[in-house]
Amino acid sequence: MEYPIVGQCQCGQVSYRLHQPPKMVLACHCYECQKLATAPFSITALVATSDIEFIGELKEWTRIAQSGNKNSAKFCPDCGNRIYHFNPDDLSTIKLKLKPVGLADDKVFEPTAHVWVSQKQKWYVIPSNVPVYDEQP
Numbered sequence: 026m027e028y029p030i031v032g033q034c035q036c037g038q039v040s041y042r043l044h045q046p047p048k049m050v051l052a053c054h055c056y057e058c059q060k061l062a063t064a065p066f067s068i069t070a071l072v073a074t075s076d077i078e079f080i081g082e083l084k085e086w087t088r089i090a091q092s093g094n095k096n097s098a099k100f101c102p103d104c105g106n107r108i109y110h111f112n113p114d115d116l117s118t119i120k121l122k123l124k125p126v127g128l129a130d131d132k133v134f135e136p137t138a139h140v141w142v143s144q145k146q147k148w149y150v151i152p153s154n155v156p157v158y159d160e161q162p
Contacts, residue, residue, distance in 0.1 A: 026133055032125035034106035039081035039123075041108070047072050047121065052136035054145035055091070061107060061122070065146040069110070070121040070134055077119065083108060092161065098122075138162070 026046070033040040047070035058067035083099040090096040099108045110120040124134050139151050143159040151157055 026130055030125055030128065030133070032123055034081075034101040034104050034108065034123060036101065036104035036106075038103045039079065039083060039101045039106070039108055041077055041079045041121075041123070043072065043077050043121075043125075045073065045076040046133050048118070049138070050134055050136050052139045052151075053141050054139060054143075054149075055141035056144050057088075057090075058141070059144075059146070065149045066139070067122065068124065068134060068136060070124070072109075072119050072121050074117055074119055077121070079108070087113070 028046075029042040029044045031040060031042055049071045051069045051071070052066045053069055054066045058069075059065060061067050079099075082102060084102040085097055085099055087095055087097040095113050096110055097113050098110050100106060101108060107122045109122055111118070124131075136155060138156040138158065139145075140158045140161055142151065142157050145151070
């Protein structure tokens with residue numbers, strides 16, 4: 026894999042350059058992620074803030090997570106694509122939601138674990154080769 030990897034929102038107003046691989050990639054099956062992804066789960070790449078740069082205007086939205094932590098989100102104000110989540114009390118890591126498309130090698134964004142499977146859709150079968158957690162480990 027050659028870095029940087031470049032990604033952008035649907036309208037192209039927001040883009041990013043990822044300079045290093047994610048620390049971890051999670052498939053989250055919680056109800057909030059199902060709403061966010063409009064799918065049975067959402068993919069989150071945990072990235073060091075120093076390893077990524079963003080270009081374009083971002084809007085912000087915050088909610089309180091089930092854990093009690095603040096969960097803030099940055100999104101494109103034009104097309105609405107969710108770009109990343111972060112905890113405002115710990116800015117060292119972001120949770121990248123927007124993945125690049127059309128990569129020759131997209132395994133860098135393959136989930137290394139599935140979390141909140143206690144809330145997963147019953148019809149979805151998790152691959153047997155990844156760790157599984159009922160909630161957040």
